[in-house]
Amino acid sequence: MELAAAKAAIHDVLKKVASDHFVQLVEWLKTTNDFDEYCADNNEILLRSIAEDLRGCLPIGAMLSSEPLAFKKTQQNPEPTVHIDAFLFDDDLIDSLCEKGKMSRNYCLSCGSHKTAPLAFISHSFSPLEIKFLFHHVLPDLSGKILIDVGSRLGAVLFGGYLYSAASQIIGVEINADFCQLQQVMIEKYQFSDKVQVVCADICTRGSLLKSADVIVMNNVFEYFLDKEEQIRTWQFICFTLKKKGALLVTAPSLQESLSQLQTGIQLNQWVQEVPLDYNVYLGRETDVDALKQLHLYEVL
Ligand SMILES: C[S@@+](CC[C@H](N)C(=O)[O-])C[C@H]1O[C@@H](n2cnc3c(N)ncnc32)[C@H](O)[C@@H]1O
Structure with missing residues (x-):
């Protein structure tokens, strides 16, 4: 059906609606999620397709036996915590897995009873919405720029960078060989592959690559993956290496929060300046402003 005919058909339907139901129908048209799949742009559909492929290659927890420290640190959290990868699973998918008993949002307070409390969730990837926010609202036009994602894991930032930005090179540096292979x-x-590349390495061995970057993304890279001493050494290396004036650094959470428990001696105000962000953006019905507020942008001084 052509556009004009489709519009006419919709008008025909509206004319036939009982007058006392008309307001309800219009309200439903404005608020329903039923049309989401028709409104998603091509890039969102591609990201969803990649996520579906990745889900097929990973266990449901999306963590691998080759990252034992990450398992240990998750278990050491004060609240019972599970890893649910936000790039792979949206709320609807989590709900449907919970219904099938494959996932749970709650844990039992006294075994065998119905007394339950919500589990804490962490994600080791940005969600598709955070990725859209990153490239559409946090970063400027990246034409001709080099972007490095430190700790690229499943590649969510790399794929997003390819689809949502004009960066000329998008490079992931990931220490875990299994995740490199998957990416x-x-x-x-x-x-x-005309723009995206993955380097399987510890970022501390890729100083000249880091120095070449115009934009560096760091989504909670070290907290769950390195012990405290290694975290301190790695942050010192990053601060020492990243000196290109005007280079942009995106972190989640803020640098202040990431460094607060570590004695790095880094003087943030001599290294970077924070660029304020507008978090009040609508990116679709799953927009989670609290999650977006984890992202911070800095300019290297
Ligand atoms: C929280 S994930 C970030 C995922 C991805 N950047 C995103 O936003 O979707 C952190 C990743 O950093 C990797 N990593 C940790 N320390 C690293 C290091 N020193 N060099 C390179 N990668 C590292 C971990 O293996 C993990 O996959």
Whole structure:
């Protein structure tokens, strides 16, 4: 059906609606999620398709036996915590897995009873909405720029960078070889290799690469993956290496929060200046302003 005919058909339907139901119908049209799949842009659909492929390659917890420290640190959280990867699972998917008994939002307070409390969730990836926020609202036009995602894991930032930005090179540096392999498979399948590359390495061994970057993304890279001494050494290396005036650094959470428990000796006000962000943006019905507020932008002085 052509556009004009489709519009006419909709008008026809509206004319036939009983007058006492008309207001309810219009309200439903304005608020329903039923049309979401028709409104999603091509890039969102591609990201969803990559996430679906990745879910097929990973256990439901999206963590691997090759990252034992991350398991240990998750268990050491004061509240019972589970890892649910926000790039792979949106709320609807979590609900449907909970209904099937494959996932739970709650834990039992006294075993065998119905007394339950909500589990704390953490994600080791940005969600598709955070990625959209990052490229549409946090970063400027990246034409010709080099972006490095430190700790690229599943590649969410790399794929988002390819689809939502004009960056000329998008490079992930990931220490875990299993995740590097997985990212490589997706880069090849989705034909992103003209701009996207994954380097399997500890970021501390890639100083000259880091120095070449115009934009550096760091989504809670070290807290769950390195012990405290290694975190301190790595942050000192990053601060020492990242001296390109005007380079942009995006972190989640803030640098202040990431460094607060570590004796790094880094003087933030001599290294970077925070750029204020507007978090009041609507990115769709799943917009979670609290999650967006975790992202912070800094300019290297
Ligand atoms: C929280 S994930 C970030 C995922 C991804 N950047 C995103 O936003 O979706 C952190 C990743 O950093 C990796 N990592 C930790 N320390 C690293 C290091 N020194 N060099 C490179 N990667 C590191 C971990 O293996 C993990 O996969």
